[in-house]
Amino acid sequence: MVSIIWFRQDLRLSDNPALHAAVARMKSCGGKLLAVYIDDQKWPKASVAGAASRCWLHHSLLALDHSLNGRLLVCSGDPAKILAELAEQTGADSVYWNRCYEPWQVQRDKQIKAKFKQRNIACQSFNGSLLWEPWQVLKKDQTPYKVFTPFYRRGCLSAQVPREPLPAVDLNQDQLLDISKLTRSSIDQLKLLPEHNWADDMLARWQNTAGELQIGENAAKQRLATFLNQGLAGYKQGRDFPSQSSVSRLSPHLHFGEISANQVWYAATDKVLADSGADTLQSDLDHFHSELAWREFSYYLLYHFPEIPTENFQKKFNNFQWKANEAYLLAWKKGQTGIPIIDAGMRELWQTGYMHNRVRMLVGSFLVKNLLQPWQEGASWFFDCLVDADLASNSASWQWVAGSGADAAPYFRIFNPVTQAAKFDANGEYIRRYVPEIAALPNKYLFDPSNAPDDILQQANIKLGKDYPFAIVDLKASRERALAKFKDLGSAIER
Known part of the structure; x- marks a missing residue:
């Protein structure tokens, strides 16, 4: 058989x-x-x-x-x-x-x-794929949760404990059916690789120091081990700083199932137990577990509300008047907005197929609030560019940023990308890595070159509008415009 x-x-x-x-x-x-x-x-x-x-x-x-x-x-x-x-x-x-x-x-x-x-x-x-099945976690009235914290705290953590990971199967070649006589394609024939050499540069960002490509099950296990040894301690605060190695970067491995959420959950738990469960490390573990639970919440929402990839979760957003602007959208995609932390994030996305989580929130907020572009445009571009193009996480996260999703960010939360950059990239390491044309600017002006004095720009040999663009919008004015438009939506977020 x-x-x-x-x-x-x-x-x-x-x-x-x-x-x-x-x-x-x-x-x-x-x-x-x-x-x-x-x-x-x-x-x-x-x-x-x-x-x-x-x-x-x-x-x-x-x-x-x-x-x-x-x-x-x-x-x-x-x-x-x-x-x-x-x-x-x-x-x-x-x-x-x-x-x-x-x-x-x-x-x-x-x-x-x-x-x-x-x-x-x-x-x-x-x-x-998941720690808890979507139909396993429901409110007392048997309806799905729409807010993350009760979903996780009252729903998931009170449900059955995630199953323990299973060991690797013991297989030898004789147990696998000889496929030589079956009609099949080769992996190359699937034509998954692009015809241009952009992929070579992108994949180079996923190599180890020996030049070996870190994709697949063994690479996922190594990535997890590296994070547990180097990133878990201090994760709660460190994960907000894009130049630090405090994020797991496991998202593509999880998306393709090269490693399971159960393996990650228990490996992190075991790491804390092995280190005697220090209070600070326990706090980092709790926060890391909650991030895994956000992934669960995204799949939960997709399962119970399958329209979220394209339609507003909160229907009041159907009345929102976006200001579609192809020039704004293109500048954002290319990392040419004149706002360095935004441009750094968008270039990281294009060059590596990945973007740091804090920066994902910033570029999302900038697109939908400062530029008033539909969140679906951002979600579509991310889905096209991310190596971890995960429909559930991508859709839920973009709706969260836009304010239209479940348990979404309130309309008045509009991240200021200049102050955020000064706080989370204070030394400019991340910006200088991806926006090298302004690397010579002192930190005081690195985060907002459009407001740098002429003599500072000259000393850095930068001519705005030529070497680097002027900011495409005024942050203060665009924030006030967004606040006025979002406030008009009226009723509070549905709970």
Whole structure:
């Protein structure tokens, strides 16, 4: 007998519940295991990740194939059709996968299960991505939470404890089905890599000191170990400073399932226990756990409110009059706004496929409030550029910044990017790294070159409007304009 394990956003061999079940079935029957990844060509166009994310996927699949001794069957097309054909060709009597939570994937998986049931083929799905299932955490009236803190404190933490991570499966090549006679594509044939060499520069930012690309399950484990040893202590405060190494940078590894949230949750807990649970470290752990819970909340919202990637969670925002401006939007995308911390963040995004969390909030606030551009434009650009292009987190976070989401930032919270830069990049390390054309400015004027005296600009050999743009909006005036427009929305955030 053959058992099929369908890899999706769980590209790992350890703590993989579906893989564990498939291997157990295979061993009990003395059969073979068929490992398959399908590049789904039936997804809605709006859900197709951008070049950065697809580039990461390419290398993550290579890493998984290596772990499977070259026996990962890679296909492209309609998963329902492909899985049915594989079951018929191989005589498979069971199919296993870990659940995904994007709306169209939920619907697709239900249909696939129903078809396999008609054919008397066992079909099981598991939770390999989340600490708590979205339907597991509800209010007393059995409706979903709309505010993060009660969701996490009253809902998640009072629910069952997250399951302990599972060990890596024990597989040898003889247990994996020979795929040489099956119709398949190569990973290269999926054409996940862009045709231009932009990806080479981007991937270089994800190499270790030995020049090795840090993508895949082993890299994810190493990234976690590095964070626990170097970033967890002081995380609560340090995570706000983009030039420090206090953030985990695990988001792409989590998105593609190279590591699970359960592994991260318990590894961080074990680290604190091993260090005798010092009070300050416990505080850092609690804050880190709450950030993992924000990821959970994002998936929770997407599951219960599947329209959040495109529609305002708070319907009163449907009446908001955005001021669409292509010039503003383009300047923001290119990192040419004349506001250094904003430009640094947008250039980091383009160059690395990643952006520091504090800076994500700043560039988001600047776009939707100072520039009055629709949050959907920002969400779309991030989804196109991030290696961790995660629909749930991206959608929930952009709606939070815009004020239109669940438990969103209040309309009057408009980050001042100049004072924020002075506070969280006081020495200008982050800005100078990504906006080198103004690196010669003293710190006093680095955060707001448009207000630097002429003699200071001359000493730094900078001509505004030529070497670096003037600020495209006045921060004070644009803030007042945004406050007036947002205040008009009236009623308080729905609780």
